[in-house]
Amino acid sequence: MNSSALLLLSSAFLHASWNAIAKTTKDKEAFLFVAMTVSNLIIAVSLIFFTDQFAAGTPLKWAILSGISEGAYFVTLAWSLKQSQLGKAYSIMRGGAMIFVWIISTTFMGETASPLQTLGAVLVLGGIVVLSFPSLGEKKSEKTGWFTKVPWAWVCAFFIGGYHLSYHQALHHGAEPKSLFAVAMVISWPFLWFAITGERVNRVKQVVRRESIKAIAAGTAANMSFVIFLYGLKVSVPGFAISLRNASIFFAVLFSFLLKESLTRVQIAGALVVGAGAVLLSL
Template sequence: MQRSLSSVVVTLVLLSAFAHALWNALLKRTREPTDASIPLFAVCAASSVALAIAAGAHVPPPRALVWCLGSGVLEAAYFVTLARALARAPLGPVYTVVRGGALVVVWPITLAFLGERLTAASAGGVALIAAGLAATGAADGQRDRSRGALVRNLGWAAISAVFVAGYHVSYKVALSDGAEPLAAAGVSLSVASALNVAVVGRGSGGRAWKALREQPVRIVVGGLLANLGFALFIYAMAHAGAGAVTTLRNTSVLFAQLFATMQGDRPKGLGLVGAACVTAGAVLLSR
């Protein structure tokens, strides 16, 4: 059977979930999330490297380093697709689709290749998450009756979910191959930020700099929270199964719904049902 989670790991994951939902909410509150994401993730990467150096972390061994680099590429794609999703749709449904969708992708991989086992509880969790994602999509459809608009609104979130699943698995393999948690995060986030600047920032560097000048506190705090969330998450993953940690972390969906409500986007009906199903499914999967 998969390992149960200790109280310390659970606490770290829940703190990571809170930090993760909060920086997503801060990014959503920026005037243009696509532009603001560039300096925000640069702050995240810089603080991650500084933390790794301060902690005396060592460069990952060659095989683990390859997985860290691969994780960085996937995180770069996640940064881009998440920013585009937040620029087009409300925080609540975007966050639910990204986090819940990642679980649907992660669990088959961890079952097939990382030694985790499917139990009755985890099977029920997957079913609840699938139901939650369907409810979230239907709720967004109620906001906009056009099916094309629904696809545009949450399409980027669904794509982002695939990249989230990919970098979670890459992190776990890197840790299994000997990478220290903070070193793995530092390498991966540095690669992701560099690619983000090179690809997304090309031609929009002026807008990114303007976003930082106009909203420095929101962007810097968001970047620091992103680093905190990643650091706590990867440390917890080093001490527990990737599937279990990933699923428990997705209780952040509830935090995201709280922050969405505080921003004036009050979820109703199917939106709340979707968030509740994804959260309940995550709890079942972590058992």
């Protein structure tokens, strides 16, 4: 296994892990705000002690776009996890993003797809269609009206694809992975704050009081997963990178079982088809 594949698989496990932790929490918007605050603190400490490694690079516009996409991703992730089970929502988010990235990558960025990879894309699309209908959420959302009608996992998939492509462009133009992630996180952080409705300070305090250990674990895993992912992306092409990173779909289904979510056989089959498609896309 080459270094980029090892980095991307490690990132996949860490990513599914912190998503699973977030799924177990009650106030997902406030929890993700606290967890990403932890991630920002880790980056800040890195800036202090490893300043020589934080060459900023020149592609500021791509770093800003990455941060905007990250912010929208975190918010729609919280809503997706409130709307559906981990295994189902995660498969749609990651699989949908992979299709989006492959379309852009092969159309505009010169990446080519083999027949096996094309078959993989078809499997991914078929799997997420199976997972999406007739309804994204079996559990009634805490919100009512238009909110419940929006397939948030699909919306989240778009923003995942957005930050993936933006990160790739930033790295392609010379950005250093950790500094790039630091800029993106600073930009994305306010998105989570404004996604918290009502008594923001009180909701955050409740998370700190009751779920601080979870927040520290999730924030640390998120930080590691993104930074490792960026190092893997730096030495690979975007379609391959997001495909192998989506081995996290298998981990998410496993965590879904551990969380004792009642996935149906059709949902499990759909998630596994998405995962199998991801494997073919990585070949």
